[in-house]
Amino acid sequence: MAARHPAPAGPPATPAEVMRDLLHRPERMVLGELDAYPAHLHIDLLPGHQRQGHGRRLMAAYLDALRARRVSGVHLGMVTANTPARAFHDRLGFHEIPVADPGPLTYLGLRLDRPGPSVR
Numbered sequence: 001m002a003a004r005h006p007a008p009a010g011p012p013a014t015p016a017e018v019m020r021d022l023l024h025r026p027e028r029m030v031l032g033e034l035d036a037y038p039a040h041l042h043i044d045l046l047p048g049h050q051r052q053g054h055g056r057r058l059m060a061a062y063l064d065a066l067r068a069r070r071v072s073g074v075h076l077g078m079v080t081a082n083t084p085a086r087a088f089h090d091r092l093g094f095h096e097i098p099v100a101d102p103g104p105l106t107y108l109g110l111r112l113d114r115p116g117p118s119v120r
Helices: 015-024 054-068 083-091
Strands: 073-079 105-111
Touching: 015 073, 054 073, 073 083, 083 105
Parallel strands: none
Antiparallel strands: 073 105
């Protein structure tokens, strides 16, 4: 994967470059602030499949599986500029997790060991 997607030559300037940079520096995603959210989530839908309920159904299945395994929380890191994705996660009950040096990302979390909004 890394050979097909080389690291950016300089500081990442686009969302795609941010993701490529993370591919080459995965340690950037290991943050103490995320300890209460041990599961990691990443979801992408092609534009032609967005806004049809697929994302919500994928999230419901994933979160149900985590709850069945008694996972206490889930987190994700997203490019801050991706406001449609942020709105989607906000509607599902995710909240921002303050991180000392988030770089170009915003970290969101959802506690699964407490009552909260339903994804369905």
